[in-house]
Amino acid sequence: MGCKLDLPEAPQQFQDSGQCSRHRQGPEEEGLLQRHQCTPSGGCDFPDQEIVVLHNKHSILCRRDRFLDREACEEETAEVRILRSRLLLKGSQTEMYSLLKELFPICRSITGDGVRESLGIIGRRIPLRVTEVPSGTRCFDWTVPDEWNISSASITDSKGRKTVDFADNNLHVVNYSEPFSGTLEREELMPHLHSIPSQPDVIPYVTTYYKRRWGFCLRHKDLLKLKKGKYKVEIKSSLKPGSLTFADAVIPGRTKKEIVISSYLCHPSLANDSISGVVVATHLYKYLKARKDNYYSYRFIFVPETIGAIAYLKMHKEHFLKNVYAGLVLTCLGDSGPFNYKKTRQGDHSLDRICANVLKHSGHPYSLREFWLPGSDERQYSSPGFNIPVGSLMRSVYGEFKEYHTSDDDLNFVKEKHLEETLQMYKSVIDAVESDFHYINLNPFCELHLSKYGLGSNPFKQEDPNRYFRKILTLLNFSDGKHSLCEIADKLDVPVLELAEFAKTLEQKKLMRRS
Template sequence: MLKIIKRLYPFNRALVSAGEDKAMNIISEYLPLKFIKIASGTKCFTWKIPDKWEVSAATLIDEVTGRLVADYKNNPLHLFVGSLPFEGVVTFAELDKHLRHKCFFSKNKNAIPYVFPYYNLDWGFCLSENQYKKLNRKHRYKVSIKVAYKKGYLTIGESVIKGKTKKEILVIAHVDHPYQANDNLSAVAVAIKVAQEIKSKKINHTIRFLFLPETIGSIAYVARRIKNLKNIKAVLVIDILGNKNRILVQKTFDGKHPLNYACESSCRNLKLKHEILEFRELTGSDELIFNDPKINIPAVMITTWPYEEYHTHLDNPSIISKEALENGRRLILKIIRNFDRDFVPRREWVGPLMRGKIGWFLDKRPEDWQLELFGYMIDGKRSVVEIAQELKMDVELALNFAEDLKKRKLLK
């Protein structure tokens, strides 16, 4: 997975850009991808697809000393991602309105922040704290930003693994954020590996992997198929999975959907350190789009955020933990598998079930109590995962039990 991240890292992956398209082409070497192209200017609900952003050069020079303060060629993150063009000489007071030097978490005074005013366009540069402190407040500065906005196409990469039914599970990983490795190439790499593994397994749901720009990509995707969303039963938004931190699962908007418990139980089953929070309680990504009341598709966010290098030039492949990537891969696979196996059982037996006769007396607490009560809670309405949630029961134990009873024709 780290090799995938290293291959995708060197591109300027702005929302609509040549770098984003190059990254999509590399992903297509690992998975069969259908490219969905949406033209600049296309309205998507209250949003609009932006123009294609191209950078030729960008420099910031102290006019008095001739010192080169920042150069896009030395570090592309010196320039606002999506910056407008600008040529001119400005005072420090004017320049300061267009500078960013504060980082979210990093205490490293040499860290250059990553800034992207996509939806409130402006020109500007990013400097480290140390670079910013060296600026002479009495000098004037020569600004040269040679960029162009042109008509282009937002690209969505779609890889579909067909199941036995038309019911769908979406797995979404955003590909944008130039020169950021953990955010979000780590999740892109995990999604690729999960897709490769699922291919060889028998599944009920159709699994649809989407690789797209964050926010606007999901908005555009939903807008395109707004009349054909009913088959989507769950969405996993995976974002930042490459740092050593606990797994964070943020629930669906209603907080009650069985997808939430499938995630929680999968974390416990794998013995992963984890935290379960409410919808967008700490952070957020494209789950916002799918949980919208007018769309109403249950979506969770799975991440290992936060981390010190977040949104700085220090978020590069060297900080990625192979162990964290592997934990992410195992978890996403298990969640998909558990949710995919879920069904609504219907009892075919009468009276207490003699579990010992069929090998399901475990002589363990609380498992035996849970198995006993499981049979009482089958009502033809609740699914296996929903029953497991009410009993605080391991989802895999519940699914294994229910599937075995189904094979024995004790359940429909």
């Protein structure tokens, strides 16, 4: 039996089929907004879904099964459009957090089935090309290691109680631990145990990719509880020749010049460091795929950090050297911290100016940081041989928040509203990149007689006339083929996307052209 939602003073009902029919009503009933939360026990066809219905004389919106349907109407008021965009935004938030929750429990590493499973989940949302690089493959100065997989691991005391269990949290095992089975005295076991005394309630994240050993990670308060005696230790893992797995997806643009969007997929259950970047990248792909007439091509890369990026660059060296214009590394995007932009190695690339401009006019707190090492995969893309301008737009910076590389970097630490804020910031950056051209004023001798072209009175009615004339005259003056749109926007101290609207108008009137 479906759940019916009766709207006061309106015959519209939410039918069992979930369909929404057109209805017009009088002005006294405009703006009626009603919410209904269905419960699993209520026999509703849409359990745990909030159904939002806007009843307006022009439109009715129903949210069902995480999507919005709207019957086509001849007109739609501004209020309806605003509300619809907000509801769609909420759906995007829910979808991103759903992906985060699906990826979070998987035990990933730089190789292995956890990476493949994660790429399979992403591949159900966007088309991916998956590549396997065999163990032993030389990639510049590195070699792809043997593949690692794990099924279980535990420490059991003399009374048969499991004091540490991989099944409880995959951070409990040192990532890439070799297999081990044996009984040890506490003193023999202690060198293999890792904790953080200053954070006694968290499990640390420790790896041993290139050194054969084994170990466990646990809360320091639990380590202190280990009594003298014998402990049975078992790690059911495998380290043997296999392959390293990565994936990519390319959206062609009008030019072969590419913007790289890179995220890493090797950390186990760490929500902000690693998974948040993958989630935002996945939804940024959807945005760019739907965006019409992209100038640049976009290459999305999902790799294990460091060795994965190195292997990818080895396989695509000539392509990167010839075609890649710039890039961004996505990580640490879901916490409540201020935005931080790590500049490219060049420090003054157009991408650096654009990110600074977008952040400055975003209304969010932010900081700009110079390129530093180490870091994430920007250090591979920006190594001297490639020298690709790659920046990283983050929230809190890796290594600077106390939850970093601990069990506190969990689903409670990352909030969907922060993921959405970050996605919107990246969308603004991409839109600005797609607008940042150099222009040529086609009437460069003296200023234009603006009224001849319908520009003498401000077409942007909401804007102060003095501000309007300053912008349009400055834009025309510096459109000499030497200044980018973002450089001109910075001279005016305005958002580059705001100035892009002016440039579009002047292009349409054939007063400017792209150089």
